[in-house]
Amino acid sequence: MLGWVTRCLPGFSIIGLVLLLVCAFSDILKSELWKSYFPPSKNPAQGGFWGGMNIAQSIFVVYAVLIHIHMLGFTLRLGWSIFRATGKAKTALERRIWYTPLPSPQSEDEDYIQQPVSPISMSSVDSLISKNLKTDVTVSEVVEEELVHAIILPNYCEDLHTLETTLKVLASHPRAKLQYEIYLAMEQKEDTSSDKAGHLLSKFEKSFLHICSTFHPSGIKGEIAGKSSNVAFAARRIVEIHRDELNEDSCNVVVTVMDADTHLSRDYFTEIRRLHYAHLSEADRSLYCCPIIFDRNSHESPVLVRCADLLWGFAGLSTMYPGTMISIPTSVYSLPLSLAEKVGGWDSDPTAIGEDMHMLLKCYFETAGNVISRVVYVPASQCNVSSDRGHGWRRSMDTLFARYRQALRHMWGALDSGFAARRSLGYLRFHKRCLFLRPRHFALLELLYEAHFLPCHLTIIMLFSVIYTLLTPAAQMHPTLAWAFSVTDIVRGMSFVGMNICLALYERWHTLCLNARMRDMREANLPDTGCSQRIWYKPQYLLDRIAFPIAGTLFGAVPTIHAVFAHFFTDRLVYRVSKKPTFILDAVALA
Known part of the structure; x- marks a missing residue:
């Protein structure tokens, strides 16, 4: 019963909000029974600011103002995050010196030749440091031992071309053959998974330190097909391969989980290595996350799809400002294999469908709230969903429907709020310690509220406010309610202006990252x-x-409401992969 109640918390909150509106503004207030329990003041002037209002109306005023202030706070935080991310990304992209031996000569029949990175002498490092360049490179960083990057590439019904392109990008990194272990996390019940895996293994076997495929079996009780179960199954294989190192406490493996269409820069892995050795005493409880950027086909996407993906990227980026207590990964993240084993690996039950946030929460609770989220300011390049059906408006409509299905899958991750609630209560019960007293826990709960509660609550309150003010003459409206509606209108306007400032800041960040890629x-x-x-200044981007x-309403609030009410009946979602575009030679881009 507790599991069902906690998983439905977002749904119950919406029901509670609707009941609040009904109690505050419907004719039920005219009943004598209601007035006997919540008598309003006979004269508004007698009670001052709250005079003449019942308790439900007072709660509505407070909550409406607070939720709009929260929205404005998100906008301000996002602007600061984008501004700082631009500078941090520039610094990270300039930090391209390290020591590595030259790769061994590759055979002439290899498809992809790695770009060698020449070794640098210690004198050249000293020279660079003495010039006070903004690289933050230290001598110890250059001579430290290397990390092995175990990269999990989960896929289920993904296009072969998408997987090939992702592996080509990884194979182009200078350290791919020396340090990258690739794990193709396939789903056994997919008819073509074996053929795809065989093709990719034969094509890229000489491009990486190690590459293999795993096939998550179907029909396992309590598990579902999708990214989370594929990652969990592949991670168990990684633990088996590195078992001896884990037992000897000498494991130098960092696991990276990414989407099938994600393109990661070589600087992403270099930054993880730098952060790992810069904070070596905390490395075993560090989780690395990075922003995501849609810089591959957004110019071809319908404006609503482009904006929805912008907002999705903004949601993660807004938690990645310097000094943040905790950051939420979106799609791409890394953590030491030792930490993954310590927390029991990845979950593969239906509640783990939002696998990125879920793994952060699991690490958080298994380390008693002491996991450290470190931001890698090198963004992961991703595609907007696309469609290959029809042309013109028919294709645009199909893309919009595909984006809604993707949004529903994202918002199905609201199950993580129930997971966090159960773990918080369980921690108090079994460990006799209250995480709620820690500021960091409040920060985490605030982010969960922002992700799974705020979008639908804000939309409901905004719609109600517009309808109520249109139907109620100003002379008949309570002065306090009129004040609340006036304040929320002003705050919404400020938030709209703030988001436009964020979009202006984003243009610079997008250009910097795109040019580097x-x-x-x-x-x-x-x-x-x-x-x-x-x-x-082009019309399509001005339209953003x-x-x-x-x-935000169509692909944020609506699918959230859809998902949280579906949770009253089931926690399982049929995992459907959204179509990704196929690119051809872009002569302009390479010029």
């Missing part, structure tokens, strides 16, 4: 990875400045 693609001779520039509230 395209330079790498030119050097690696990979012309078909997609390039989506943002020219702010006014369309984002609509996109």
